[in-house]
Structure formats: structure tokens, C-alpha cells
Amino acid sequence: MTHTEKHRWLETSVYGGSRPTPAPDPQDDWLTCAERRVREWPGTIHQEFPLAGRMVGRRPVRPDTDPQGLVHGTVDDRARARLLAVLAEALPGAVLATEVEKLYRHGDAAERRGVLRALPDLPGGVRRLGLELVADGLRTNDPRLVAASMGPFAARHLEQDQWRHGVLKCLFTEVPLGAVAELVARTDAELLRMARDLAEERRAAGREIGSDLHVLLGMTVLLALVPPRPQEVRS
Numbered sequence: 001m002t003h004t005e006k007h008r009w010l011e012t013s014v015y016g017g018s019r020p021t022p023a024p025d026p027q028d029d030w031l032t033c034a035e036r037r038v039r040e041w042p043g044t045i046h047q048e049f050p051l052a053g054r055m056v057g058r059r060p061v062r063p064d065t066d067p068q069g070l071v072h073g074t075v076d077d078r079a080r081a082r083l084l085a086v087l088a089e090a091l092p093g094a095v096l097a098t099e100v101e102k103l104y105r106h107g108d109a110a111e112r113r114g115v116l117r118a119l120p121d122l123p124g125g126v127r128r129l130g131l132e133l134v135a136d137g138l139r140t141n142d143p144r145l146v147a148a149s150m151g152p153f154a155a156r157h158l159e160q161d162q163w164r165h166g167v168l169k170c171l172f173t174e175v176p177l178g179a180v181a182e183l184v185a186r187t188d189a190e191l192l193r194m195a196r197d198l199a200e201e202r203r204a205a206g207r208e209i210g211s212d213l214h215v216l217l218g219m220t221v222l223l224a225l226v227p228p229r230p231q232e233v234r235s
Contacts (some may be wrong), residue, residue: 026111028114030055031079035086043101045083049103052070052079053110070147071178073117077148085121093125100126104133109142116148120156131157138166147179164191167190167216171198177212187219 034048035054053076060069061078069077084103088096098194100122104115116137119130130153137149150166156164167180177183195216199209 031082034079034083034114037084038083039090045087045099045103048083050081050098050107050113052076052083052114055079058110066176066178068143070143070175073113074146075112076110077117078116080111081118081121084115084118087124088126093123096123097126097129101129101133104136108134109144112137113148114145114155117151118144119153120151128159130229134158134166135162138162138169141173143173143175146173147175150180152181154184160186160188160190162232164188164194167191168194171195171210171213174210177215184219187216193217193218 031052033049034044037044038048054080058164060066060074061072065071084100084158087099091099100115104112107115112133116133119133122130128139134149134154134157137145140146146166146169146200150170151229154166163186167177169181170180196214199213199217202209202213
């Protein structure tokens with residue numbers, strides 16, 4: 001039995017199928033209808049996911065305090081997270097990971113950001129893929145992707161060395177440290193040393209030390225008050 005025979009519900013766009021779907025009516029609750037379509041025919045995720053920005057908008061969730069949507073994301077980020085949550089209910093783990101990877105690899109920056117921000121809510125079977133996608137996001141210089149990469153999924157699963165470099169990448173790309181989940185809990189002496197080195201480099205070059213770097217440099221006292229993460233406890 002071929003993969004397409006076993007999973008016919010994926011034929012729509014993954015395998016070049018042409019199952020007709022009506023054009024979305026702007027007067028309808030598009031997201032609710034899109035969730036229903038994905039639940040009933042999961043292959044339509046490849047049609048609905050790219051549409052999210054046009055159908056629900058791209059404005060930041062908290063425009064007054066986060067005008068670029070770097071900390072709290074955008075309304076299309078949240079719409080895409082809802083679509084992926086429905087997809088996760090509809091597909092077995094291995095197939096889900098394959099489809100999520102396709103959405104990321106074939107998507108534009110907004111679609112990739114949507115995948116990254118949805119990772120904390122996807123099942124554990126997507127963890128290995130999630131780590132690969134976070135690493136990819138951190139290799140870019142797109143502040144939106146860097147910010148989305150350093151959310152709750154990274155806080156839970158990144159190795160400490162990679163997480164530290166993610167924090168520094170935020171500083172280099174001017175991503176507010178408010179986008180870094182569990183910043184205080186995961187900050188350690190090595191990250192503070194790296195921050196001091198960065199500050200010294202900027203002073204030597206006559207460059208400004210940003211407010212977020214100042215905040216990080218001031219966390220030495222807080223660090224003494226926060227117990228180490230469980231995996232860092234030494235007997």
C-alpha cells in the first residue's frame with residue numbers, strides 16, 4: 001500500500017491533488033471554517049495556512065507595547081497556531097511532523113514564524129523537528145524569526161549553550177529580551193559573562209549599549225536568588 005493510499009486525506013496539496021474548495025467568504029468567521037476544513041480534510045492545511053495573514057490580518061496582538069509583534073506575536077501567528085493545533089489532533093505523530101516541516105520549509109517568513117510560535121502546543125513527537133526548526137530560525141537575521149525561535153519551546157528544550165547563543169542573537173538583531181521565555185530562570189553565570197564581553201566590545205567600538213543588554217548585565221543579583229534548573233543540579 002502506497003503512502004497516498006494509506007493517507008488519502010493528504011492528497012489535496014501535498015500530492016498535487018485538486019480537491020475543489022469554495023473561496024472563503026470574508027463575511028464568515030474564516031478561522032472557524034478553516035479549522036473545520038483542516039479537521040475534516042487535513043491536507044487543506046497547505047491551502048489555509050498561507051491564507052491566514054490575508055484573512056485575519058497581520059497586526060500585532062499588543063500594538064501599544066509591542067508594535068512589531070516580536071514579543072507577543074501577531075494575529076496571524078495565533079490563527080496559524082490554531083490551525084496547527086487542529087492538524088495535530090487529526091494526524092498521527094510521524095505524519096504530523098512531516099506536514100509541519102513542509103509548512104515551514106515551503107513557507108514565507110510569516111508562515112515560518114507561525115510554525116515556530118506554535119511549537120509549544122504541538123505534541124512531543126514533533127520535538128526533534130522543533131529543535132531543527134528553532135536552530136534554523138536562529139541562523140537567520142530576521143528579528144521576527146529570531147524572536148519566535150526563543151519562545152516557550154526553546155526555553156523547555158534547547159541545550160543551555162544553544163539557548164545562551166539564542167539570547168545573544170536577540171541582542172544582535174535588536175529583538176527585545178521580553179521575547180525570550182524564562183529568561184530569568186535560565187540565565188546563568190556563563191550568559192552574564194558573555195553579556196559583559198559583548199558590552200566591553202561595544203564600549204571599545206564606541207557603540208551604544210542597549211537597554212536590554214543593560215538589563216542582562218544587572219541580573220547578577222537576581223541570579224543568586226534563582227535556584228538552578230533541575231538538570232543543572234550537581235550532587
